[in-house]
Amino acid sequence: MITWTCHICHEERPDDRIDVLTTDLSADFGMPAGTVKQNVRYCNDREMCRIGARTKRLVHDALARKVLADGHRAEVKERA
Numbered sequence: 001m002i003t004w005t006c007h008i009c010h011e012e013r014p015d016d017r018i019d020v021l022t023t024d025l026s027a028d029f030g031m032p033a034g035t036v037k038q039n040v041r042y043c044n045d046r047e048m049c050r051i052g053a054r055t056k057r058l059v060h061d062a063l064a065r066k067v068l069a070d071g072h073r074a075e076v077k078e079r080a
Contacts, residue, residue: 001014001015002014002015003015004018004041005041006018006041006042006043006049007040007041007042007053007056007058008040008042008043008046008048008049008052008053008056009043009046009048009049009052011043013043017043017044017045018041018042018043018044019041019042019044020039020040020041020042021039021040021042021053021054022037022038022039022040023037023038023040024036024037025037025038025059036059038057038058038059039058040053040056040058042056
């Protein structure tokens with residue numbers, strides 16, 4: 001069985017109980033749309049996790065600025 005860890009409650013859950021919210025953070029860094037994105041895994045059957053996913057920030061300012069300044073681009077493939 002495939003499992004994932006929720007970024008909100010940090011519990012390991014079965015695949016069918018985890019969804020991913022992709023958020024474009026490019027504007028926060030003055031970058032073109034689609035440059036900086038984050039994928040937050042959350043429990044789709046827990047209201048606390050669904051709400052928390054909307055405000056969770058995995059990409060921190062200092063790290064994002066360093067990565068962008070170094071000219072790196074992280075490609076993250078979304079789950080099917």
